[in-house]
Amino acid sequence: MKESSIRANGHGIRIYSLNTAVVGTGAAGLNAADRLFSLGQTDIAIITENLKAGTSRNTGSDKQTYYKLTLAGSEPDSVYDLAKTLFNGQCVDGDIALCEAALSARCFLKLAELGVPFPHNRYGEYIGYKTDHDPKRRATSAGPYTSKYMTECLEKAVKQKNIRIFDKMQVIKILTDKNKLLGLLCLDLQNLHDPDKRYVLFNCKNVIYATGGPAGMYADAVYPFSQKGASGIAFEAGIMGKNLTEWQYGISSVKPRWNVSGTYMQALPRFISQDKNGGDEREFLLDFFADKADMLSKVFLKGYQWPFDVRKVEDGSSIIDILVYIETCIKGRRVFLDFRQNPAGADIDFSTLSPEARDYLEKAGAAFGKPIDRLLHMNEPAVEFYRGKGVDLAKEPLEVAVCAQHNNGGLSIDNWWQTNIEGFFAVGEVSASHGVYRPGGTALNAGQVGSTRAAQYIAANRKGDAPYIEEFIKKALPAIADSIGLGGKLLSNSDTVNEIWNRAAKRMSRFGGIIRSMEEIVQAAAETKNELKSFKEIVKISSYRELPRAYRLYDMLLSQYVYLRAMEDYIKYGGKSRGSALYTDKDGIKPYESLPDVFRFTLDDGTIGDMVQEGIYKNGECEFNWRKVRPLPKDEDFFENVWRSYRENGNIY
Structure with a gap:
């Protein structure tokens, strides 16, 4: 890495020239840097607004899932079967699905070796369970903080390699020239007061963008407050979007931001709403459901079916999301889960519940008492989590809303996670590797696989120094001046x-x-x-x-x-x-x-499930096109042929 400086728009600007800048310190970004270094590409640095911020480190659920190839038991599984499951989620490119399946075991086992406490049995099998849209027991979990453990272990690995981390740096402009990457313009958040230190340039041959989903777009979001995303400046730079319409939403607590899935719903809490001043309290689900047992059964199912699914509105649990949405977004009221009292303030006759709800609660020994009693009995850590955040569910209600939780779309990528801008790679949630439906936990696997693929490609095909400073400045200066000028015009x-x-x-x-x-x-x-x-x-x-x-x-x-x-x-x-x-x-x-x-x-009847929507932002307008998904590859798998291609440097790339 080389350091130099220029003056532009009355500012002194430091310039760092290097092969690859990784933007973001979530699990995907940290893994990208760790993989690059291990593959021999050491002229790298990490840029982050806050090392301890972001979704990976600050989010979870009652049991946060990691989805991967089956690694236990007698049930048959294969890379291709897993790829088909991902591909069948609609609007998924087959080559990306195959990559995520093929590298899932490798990426998972790396995390286990780094110290993420995924549970295994006495024989070393990583036992799994079924998650949503999952035909096999491929899911596993290290508990509520699975992604947090991942970032902590990956951060430790990165620091052991002495990879440079530029903390408190905010990317404000992606610099490009004719569909090729030039570099990045950043704000130095620790030197905003000093015009000669305020702006920093990174002149680089490659960027691995791991900024997470565009969480800041929504008022109602379960993303941590530290997660904002930076997809807008990527669109501004001409990077193509894909499947942008496809999101996941679910009922989540507002403060702290956390998914109220699993046992939070299976404990059958009371749903209440209040006006903005805290008055006019109503148990609004009772206003809608004529049958109390039907209401309770649908609340129970929200634990399994946490994301809102339009297919489950009629005769399914997603009607609960709709009713919460009406109270908050249409009526402007506040909604709370109350674990202190049973719905309607009366004992529950568990025999009237749906067989699924009744059998579960009876087998769990939780067919008794109030919601807080059932929750403590089934999942005491779920209660302790909120208590640690200042909310005692035994004494106060929990405010919730229907919140944005994950973007299945994002920046369009090829099967090495490179975008349409040469040298610019997108990994983690900011990249569009998912489609309409996906098994729970695939996002954590996708972030590890995508960052591994990007690192492999850069280490093999995009080595070398950044462009000469003179060439970089000549091409980037107009965009640099424009971005700095924008900031100066806002002062008032x-x-x-x-x-x-x-x-x-x-x-x-x-x-x-x-x-x-x-x-x-x-x-x-x-x-x-x-x-x-x-x-x-x-x-x-x-x-x-x-x-x-x-x-x-x-x-x-x-x-x-x-x-x-x-x-x-x-x-x-x-x-x-x-x-x-x-x-x-x-x-x-x-x-x-x-x-x-x-x-x-x-x-939707699935007729456009094999079509992908892609879009470009250009001159203040958006242009969209639709194309067929790339099919699942069926490459030659004869060992000697693959071995020969692998030996002949670069052929697999």
Whole structure:
């Protein structure tokens, strides 16, 4: 790595020239750096806004899942069977599915060797269980903090190799030239007060982008507050998006942000709502369900079926998500889970529950008492988690909302996780390796596989130094000046960033979340576009300390606009309700007559399940195209032929 400097726009700017910059310190980013170094590419550095921030380190559930090839028991499994499961999730490219299947065992076992405490039996088998959309027992877990353990072990491995970490650096511009990467412009968050240290440039041949999903777009999100994402500036740089319409949403606590899946629902809590002032408390599920046992059975099923699934609205547990959404997003009320009392304030007759709910609770020895009693009996750590965060479920209700949880789409990648910009790789949630449906836990595997593939490709095919400084500056200077100039024009004696941010995020949760209608999406996209066009006029900051949030707001609005336009294009293409999105259709069915007409919809019939939507942001507009998924490869698997290709350097790449 070489260091130099220039002056631009009245600022002194440090420049670091290196082969590869890894952006992000979640599990995917840390693994990318660790793999690169181990493969011999040591001219690398990690750039992060906060080493201890992000989704991998600060999120989880009652039992956070890692999905991989079966490594125990007598049930047959194969790489190709696993790839078919991933591929069958719709809108999934087959070559990516095969890569994620083929490397799953390798990546999982590396984590186990690094110290992630995945459970195994006395013979060394890593026992599995079934998760959603999983035909076999491929799932495993190290508990609520599986991804946290992963980042901790990978961070330790990175530090042992003395890989340089640039902490407190925020990427604000991706620099490109004719579909080739040039580098990155960053804010030094520790030197915002100093104009000669405020901006930093990275001149690099490769970037591995591991910034996570665009969490900041939504007001209602289960992502940790430290996770914002940086997809907008990627779109601005001309990087293609893919499957952007495909998200997962579910009922989550608001403070702290955490999935209330599993035993939180199986304990059968009371659902209450209040007005914004804390008054007018109502047990709103009772207003909807005529049959209390049916209501309780559907609440129980939310534990298994945590993500909202439009296929499960009619006669399924996703009606619970709809009712919570009505209270919060439409009526503007606050919703809470109350574990202190039974629903309707009366003892539960467990014999009236659905067989699945009744049998589970009886086998667990939990067919008794109040919700808090059942939760403590079945999963005491679930109670202790909230107590450790300042919420005692035995004494107070827990505020919840239907929250964005994971983006199955993202930046479009090939089977080495390289985007359409040469030298720019996207790994982890920011990359679009998933489709409409995916087995729980595949995201953790995808992040490890994608970062491994990107590192392999760079180490084999993209070695060498960064471009000469003179060439880099000549090509990048106009974009550098434009980005620095944007920040300078925002200074004022007022501050409007939080106001605009909150308004935009609430708009996205209301119109671009689980319920989507063409009219409202078009309106929301138009409002977002106007905010982008007038950004320099409407966004004001009172000091340079507010620059980071102002640049994040710009990125967030860019993301919102591209995602909303993708939803609009999906409807125009003939797309119907699928996954975690209900698209309003006036000619569709209404699963319950008492629901408002906005919940009338038509289920997708799978006819476009083999099509992928891709989009480019260009000159303030979005262009979309649809293509067939790449099929599952069926390469020659005769050993001698593969061995020969592998020996002949580069042939596998």
